[in-house]
Every structure is written in structure tokens, then in C-alpha cells.
Amino acid sequence: MLFLTRLAFKNLARHRNRTVITSIIIAFAVLSYILYDSLIGGMIEMSYATIIDYETGHLQVMTREYWEKETEEKELPLEHLFTLDEELEREIQEVEGFLAAAPELNFQARLGNGVDELPVIGKGIDPEAFGRVFALEDRFVEGSMFAPGENRAVLGKRLADLMDLAVGDYITLLVKDKDGSYNTIDAEIAGLVHTSNPNVNQNIVYLPLDIVEQGLNTPGEVSKVIIRLENKDLASKLAGELGGQLQGSAGNLAVYPWDEMEAVTFIGAAEIEKQLIFAIILLIGAIAVINTVILAALERMGEIGMMKALGLQNKEVVYAFVLESTGIGMIGGILGVLMGVGGVWPMVKYGVDFAGLVSMDLASFGLPILGRLYGVWNPAGFAWVFLFVVIVSSLSSILPAYWAANKDPVKTIYHR
Amino acid sequence: MALLEMRGLTKIYDQGKIEVPALRGIDLTVEKGEFTTIFGPSGSGKTTLLNLIGCLDRPTAGTIIFDGQELGGLDKKDLAIIRRHHVGFVFQSYNLIPVLTAYENVEFAIRLVNKYEKKEIRDRVMRILAAVGLAGLENRKPNELSGGQKQRVAIARALVKEPKLVLADEPSANLDSKTSEEVLQVMAKMNRELGTTFIFSTHDPLVMEYARRLIEIRDGQVAKDQRRE
Numbered sequence: 001m002l003f004l005t006r007l008a009f010k011n012l013a014r015h016r017n018r019t020v021i022t023s024i025i026i027a028f029a030v031l032s033y034i035l036y037d038s039l040i041g042g043m044i045e046m047s048y049a050t051i052i053d054y055e056t057g058h059l060q061v062m063t064r065e066y067w068e069k070e071t072e073e074k075e076l077p078l079e080h081l082f083t084l085d086e087e088l089e090r091e092i093q094e095v096e097g098f099l100a101a102a103p104e105l106n107f108q109a110r111l112g113n114g115v116d117e118l119p120v121i122g123k124g125i126d127p128e129a130f131g132r133v134f135a136l137e138d139r140f141v142e143g144s145m146f147a148p149g150e151n152r153a154v155l156g157k158r159l160a161d162l163m164d165l166a167v168g169d170y171i172t173l174l175v176k177d178k179d180g181s182y183n184t185i186d187a188e189i190a191g192l193v194h195t196s197n198p199n200v201n202q203n204i205v206y207l208p209l210d211i212v213e214q215g216l217n218t219p220g221e222v223s224k225v226i227i228r229l230e231n232k233d234l235a236s237k238l239a240g241e242l243g244g245q246l247q248g249s250a251g252n253l254a255v256y257p258w259d260e261m262e263a264v265t266f267i268g269a270a271e272i273e274k275q276l277i278f279a280i281i282l283l284i285g286a287i288a289v290i291n292t293v294i295l296a297a298l299e300r301m302g303e304i305g306m307m308k309a310l311g312l313q314n315k316e317v318v319y320a321f322v323l324e325s326t327g328i329g330m331i332g333g334i335l336g337v338l339m340g341v342g343g344v345w346p347m348v349k350y351g352v353d354f355a356g357l358v359s360m361d362l363a364s365f366g367l368p369i370l371g372r373l374y375g376v377w378n379p380a381g382f383a384w385v386f387l388f389v390v391i392v393s394s395l396s397s398i399l400p401a402y403w404a405a406n407k408d409p410v411k412t413i414y415h416r
Numbered sequence: 417m418a419l420l421e422m423r424g425l426t427k428i429y430d431q432g433k434i435e436v437p438a439l440r441g442i443d444l445t446v447e448k449g450e451f452t453t454i455f456g457p458s459g460s461g462k463t464t465l466l467n468l469i470g471c472l473d474r475p476t477a478g479t480i481i482f483d484g485q486e487l488g489g490l491d492k493k494d495l496a497i498i499r500r501h502h503v504g505f506v507f508q509s510y511n512l513i514p515v516l517t518a519y520e521n522v523e524f525a526i527r528l529v530n531k532y533e534k535k536e537i538r539d540r541v542m543r544i545l546a547a548v549g550l551a552g553l554e555n556r557k558p559n560e561l562s563g564g565q566k567q568r569v570a571i572a573r574a575l576v577k578e579p580k581l582v583l584a585d586e587p588s589a590n591l592d593s594k595t596s597e598e599v600l601q602v603m604a605k606m607n608r609e610l611g612t613t614f615i616f617s618t619h620d621p622l623v624m625e626y627a628r629r630l631i632e633i634r635d636g637q638v639a640k641d642q643r644r645e
Contacts, residue, residue: 003527010515306511309472310525310573311500313493409472413507414463 004316008323011296012331018292023332025288026389029281030336031343033385038344038375039352040274045376046196048232048258053135054197056258057102057226058235059242061092063252066223076106076121078178081221082253088225088246095242097230100132103222105212109173109185111155111205113163120159122173122185122205124212124222133228136193136200143167143191148208152190156201160192167192173205177217185215232258278385285332285389286396289325293397297321297404304404305412314405321401322394329393333386340382347375418481419580419613420446420469425478427464427636438464440636441478446615448580451607453616453627461636462617463585469615470503470583471495483580500528504574504612506584510566512558512573518545518565519554522572529577544572547609548602564595568602575606581613582606588620600626 012019052058062070066080084103092101105124110117127145131137136154137145146152153171165171166189173185187207195201213219229235235257243255297304304317351372425442428435438461446452454462467473468480471487472495480487482498490498504525512521522541526532532540545554548568558566567587574582584603588596604626607614616623624630632640 003524007513007516007524014515302509302511303513306505306507306513308496309470309499309503309505309507311496311498311503311528313496410467413472413511 001316001319004320005323008320009327011320011324012327015296015299018295019328019331022288022292022328023335026285026329026332026393027335027339029284030333030385030389031339033278033281034336034340034382035343035347035375036277037274037378037381037385038347039373041376041378041381042347042351042374044271046373050196051261052232052258054139054195054200056261057133058229058232058258059095059227059239060224060256060258060261061088061227061242061246061253062224062256064254065252067254067256076108076223078107078176078216078218081105081218081223083220084222084225088253091245092225092227092242095227095229095238097234097238099228099230100129101225101227102126102129102133103209103225104130105209105216105218105221106223107175107212107216109175109205111159111163112172112174113165113169114172116163117174118159118163120155120173120205121203122175122207122212124207124209124216126209130206133226136195136206139193139195140191141194143189146190146206146208149210150190150208151185151187151211152208153187154191154193154206155189156204157192157194158198158201159203159205160189162202165189171205173207173215175215177215179217181217183215183217185211187211235259278388281385282388282392285329286392289328289393289396290400292328293321293325293400294403296324297400301404301407301412304407305409305414308405308409309413314402317405318398318401321404322397325397325401326390326394329390332393333389336389337382337386344375344377348377351375417448418445419448419450419483420444421479421481422469423479425465425468425480426476427461427468427473428476438636439468439475442633442636442638444631444638444641446613448613449607449611450629451604451614451627452629452631453618453624454631454633455618455624456633456639458619460633462633464636465633466583466585466615466617469581470505471498501577502580504577504579504582506567506570506574506582506587508586508589510558510563510570510590512566512569514558517555517557518550518561518569518572521558521569522576525573526576540576541572544576545569547606548572548575549598562595563591564598567591567595567599571599571602571606575610575612578610579612581615584614584616584618586618586620587616588618588623593622596620596622 063080063082066077069075069077069080103126107122109120109122111120127147131145141157145154160166169189171187171189175183175185177183185207193200229238236259239255239257246253246255307317351374353372422442422444425439427439428437442465454465456462468475516524519541522545523537526537526540545551548571550565550568550572553561553565561569587599591599600623603614606612616627628644630642631638
């Protein structure tokens with residue numbers, strides 16, 4: 001076997017051009033995956049940041065009934081609110097890695113500008129606490145945040161454009177209060193924001209919490225409390241811990257981590273897309289290797305016949321071919337990984353200005369990209385793609401190698 | 417003592433709707449240490465007979481007993497084992513592995529036998545290369561050797577494992593007469609020194625001159641079987 005191993009590796013140099021071309025095909029397949037993986041990884045990280053920074057925070061405290069209505073029935077019910085008292089506030093602040101918390105009173109409304117109407121989500125917020133949890137403060141393109149008690153609102157620039165609104169204009173929100181009566185909340189536009197979160201840009205109207213409480217007739221009540229932590233990766237663990245504590249003190253409240261929110265589940269689609277690209281890449285590698293093995297086998301028929309005449313068994317002939325293909329896979333894989341390192345490094349350091357490249361606002365299309373998109377290093381991805389191309393190279397050579405090894409030795413010796 | 421006994425050996429090739437008989441009931445016995453040439457016109461069945469003797473192919477009917485073992489009941493794997501240990505081949509077109517040196521081409525055959533230590537393998541390979549007149553050329557690759565030298569490497573490869581039988585199919589076909597003679601002298605010497613049985617298939621009168629037994633095959637049958645002193 002050792003001799004066959006040596007022979008297989010010597011054969012790599014035999015058809016140097018073919019080995020190089022096949023390896024380059026594999027290397028480019030590996031490179032494509034690595035670049036794609038880096039960009040998708042960057043985009044997923046950006047998506048997480050977009051969701052956490054503008055929509056979900058790290059943890060959300062709300063009643064179980066509210067969670068079910070919101071996630072299952074897409075409603076923002078006013079009958080499942082709760083009061084944020086001092087004891088609850090203290091318990092929340094004692095959570096490990098706690099940075100800030102902000103209450104929200106969410107409601108469904110119809111936004112009117114005097115001419116047109118659009119359905120929107122209204123959010124009653126405490127601007128100071130909200131600013132500590134979310135990153136909206138940096139995203140004002142016009143105007144600024146309101147103060148508590150002011151009849152003023154903040155909304156997305158895109159929504160404002162759709163409704164032909166500007167800072168200083170007045171809006172009317174038609175709402176149904178807690179008793180089911182229709183009411184209106186009038187507000188002057190204090191500021192317009194533009195973020196990488198399309199939901200914030202075109203669906204949400206922020207108002208002072210106390211103004212919303214009056215409008216909805218829900219004094220002292222909130223829909224949820226959003227918590228910001230030091231580390232997003234601890235969210236699930238801490239949600240469990242805080243949830244356990246609250247079960248004792250505030251029985252109907254539960255805690256949900258950011259990655260259980262509906263918005264995050266959409267990101268799973270990117271993962272499926274990545275697997276699809278992965279499969280295509282492996283297919284390219286497999287076709288290149290199968291083609292190479294068949295050509296090599298056809299060229300070496302006489303040699304295969306001679307090896308069988310010397311007493312080599314089919315499995316030993318297959319072993320030699322498979323090992324040769326493994327060698328090609330390894331060369332292509334190493335080359336691809338090296339090229340990948342060279343390709344990912346500038347993407348991580350300098351990023352890619354996709355929005356600039358296509359000259360349009362990608363956030364409007366649901367892509368969480370504002371400014372440059374940065375790639376991420378994923379060493380595990382490098383290792384996996386390398387391992388997979390080597391395995392696929394080996395496996396894809398088995399059938400053509402068996403085809404060659406199974407040839408009648410008499411026919412192969414005499415090239416019949 | 418008989419190395420090979422063939423009884424009623426028949427080979428029919430099935431070519432679609434037509435059956436082509438290549439051998440029609442051959443009866444032959446080959447003793448150990450013989451230096452035999454099988455000759456006859458093209459299509460007479462020489463190569464087919466060699467392939468059956470060399471366990472590369474199976475007869476349609478009849479039996480072959482190789483060194484006391486009936487080959488009929490053996491599967492592909494067992495036939496490969498017999499070839500690996502007991503049969504050496506020399507082909508018209510040498511069939512050397514181009515990426516290996518002369519030494520490595522010979523080493524390949526003895527490695528397969530898997531019964532020698534590293535040092536013994538080296539000694540045997542070097543000894544056989546010297547015996548076929550290739551001392552000093554062991555590190556050359558086939559493309560750096562002449563036709564005669566390539567055939568000597570093929571002979572060394574066939575002999576290095578000390579097989580019971582060497583089958584040579586038209587070994588001189590690609591060589592000039594001087595080189596053919598040199599190669600035949602090498603094989604005759606090995607036959608004398610090692611007692612290896614040689615069976616040739618050829619058209620070449622020079623090869624026939626060297627043979628101590630001449631078997632003529634015509635239309636798949638033994639037409640003449642003549643021994644020389």
C-alpha cells in the first residue's frame with residue numbers, strides 16, 4: 001500500500017497541466033465559498049446588530065399572553081400589559097451584564113397626514129431610557145428626539161417620504177384604546193431617522209410614553225421592557241435565569257432572548273442559501289475530479305492492465321486512483337484556502353461598499369446594509385470547506401476508478 | 417515434473433451474434449524449467465493461450481492445472497494472487513510505469529509479494545537489474561531508456577519475485593535484431609541460472625532459435641510440438 005501511495009502522488013506530477021487545472025477549478029470553488037461565507041457571515045452579524053440595535057434589544061420582558069398574541073396572531077394587544085414597578089425594575093437591573101432597560105407601549109394605528117392613511121406600529125417610549133437601549137440617536141437625518149410629555153413624534157424617513165411629511169408637519173394617529181373606543185393622537189414630527197432596519201424606516205412611529213398612555217387609556221402600563229446586555233451571546237442563558245426569578249415574583253411575566261424573535265428567524269434563510277452554494281461548489285469539484293479520473297484511466301489502460309497482470313486486485317487499483325484524486329483535492333483545497341485568506345482579509349479590514357456599487361439604498365430592499373458591509377473571519381468555514389473538497393474529491397473518484405479497475409485485464413493490456 | 421497441464425482447453429469469444437472459437441481443445445503439458453516458444457500465424461490463438469496460462473482470462477471449456485492447482489474453481493481474487501506470486505509477464509510494449517524509475521518499476525513487482533524486508537528488496541532489485549545488464553541505469557525513468565533497455569527492465573520486473581513461470585508475448589516485436597538477441601540472451605541466462613520456466617508467443621525466428629521446445633498453433637489447435645536438445 002505504501003508503494004501505491006507513493007505511486008499515486010507521483011502520478012500527480014505526471015499530467016501536471018491537468019492536475020494544475022483541476023486543482024485551480026477546485027481552488028476557485030473553495031475561494032467562492034470562503035468569500036461568500038465571509039460576506040454572508042458579515043451580513044448576518046450586521047442583521048443581528050440591526051435587529052438588536054433598533055428593534056429587539058437583547059432581552060424582552062412581557063406577559064406570556066402578550067408574547068403569544070404578538071408572535072402567533074401578529075397583534076399588539078392592550079389587554080395583556082403590565083406595570084413596571086420598582087421591584088421589577090430592581091430585579092431587571094440585577095441581571096448579570098445588564099446595561100440598560102427601556103419600557104415600550106406598542107399599539108397598532110393608522111397614520112394620517114390629512115390626505116392619506118397608512119397602517120403603522122406605534123411605540124410609546126421613554127426617550128432617555130430608549131436612547132440607552134437602542135442606537136436610534138445616531139440615525140437622525142433631520143430633527144431630533146422628543147422629550148417626555150411633548151406631543152411630538154419620530155418616524156422613519158422612508159415613511160415620511162411615502163406620506164409626504166417633513167419635520168414640523170403634524171400627523172394624526174387613529175388608535176383603538178384599551179376599552180375598544182377609537183381615539184386619535186396628534187403629534188408634530190420632531191425628527192426623521194434612517195437606519196439599516198427597514199421596519200424602523202417605514203413602519204414605526206415613536207411617541208412619548210406618557211402621551212401614548214393617555215391616548216390608549218393605559219396609565220402606568222407597558223407592553224414590554226427591553227433590556228440591553230454587555231454580550232448578546234449570554235442572552236439565552238440570562239433569559240432563562242431572569243425568567244425563573246420573575247416566575248416567583250411576577251408570575252405572568254416571561255423573558256425572551258433576541259434570537260427567539262420572529263425577525264431573527266428570517267436570517268435562517270441566508271444559512272440555507274449558503275448550504276446551497278456549498279452544494280454547488282462541491283458539485284463543481286466533483287465533476288472536475290470525475291473528469292480527471294476518467295481521462296487518467298483512459299490514458300493508463302495499458303498500465304492498469306499491466307498492474308492487474310502483476311497481481312494487483314481491483315481494490316488496490318481503486319486505492320491508487322482515489323489517493324491521486326485526494327491529492328488533487330488537497331492541492332486545490334490548500335490553494336483555495338490561501339486565496340480565501342487573501343480575499344477575506346481586505347473584506348474584513350476595508351469592507352465592501354455595496355450600496356455605493358449599486359447606487360441605491362439597500363435597506364429599502366430589506367437588506368440590513370447601511371454603508372460598508374464587512375466580511376468576517378470564519379476559521380471553521382475554512383476548515384470545513386477544505387475537508388469537504390478533499391472528501392468529495394476522494395468519493396467522486398471511486399466510481400470512475402472502479403470502472404477502470406473492473407476492465408478486463410486482457411482488453412486493457414492490448415488496448416482492445 | 418509438470419508445471420502446467422492443459423486438457424481440452426477451449427476458448428470461444430462471444431461477439432454479439434457470432435461466436436469466434438480461438439482455441440479448440442488444446443492438450444499440452446509444460447515441464448518446470450522449459451524454454452518454450454508458441455508460434456503460429458496471426459489469429460491462430462497464441463496470445464489467447466498465453467492469457468489463459470497466465471490466469472488473465474478463463475477458458476470456455478477444459479482445465480488448466482498450474483503447479484498442481486486446478487485453476488477452474490478459482491475466483492478473480494485467487495487468480496490475482498497466483499499472478500502476484502507465481503507468474504511474470506513481459507509484454508511487447510513493455511508497459512512500464514512512466515513516473516517510476518527503472519529501479520522502482522522492478523521494485524513494484526516485488527513489493528506486491530510482500531514477503532521481503534526492505535534491505536532484501538533492494539538487494540534483489542539491484543541484483544536482477546545487474547543481471548539484465550542495467551547496472552548504473554536504475555535511476556533512469558523509462559523515457560530515458562532505449563527500447564532494449566525498457567524491455568530489460570520489463571524482464572527484470574517479471575523475474576525479480578522469482579516466479580515459477582514467465583510469459584512473454586512478442587517480447588522482441590519492438591526491438592531491432594541486435595537488441596532482440598541481447599534480450600533473449602538475458603532470458604536464456606535467467607532460465608539456466610534460476611530454472612524459471614519461460615513461455616514465449618512470437619512470430620520472430622530469432623526467438624524460435626533460442627527455444628528448446630517449439631509449439632505451433634494453427635486455428636486454435638496444436639499443429640506441431642517439437643523438442644530440441
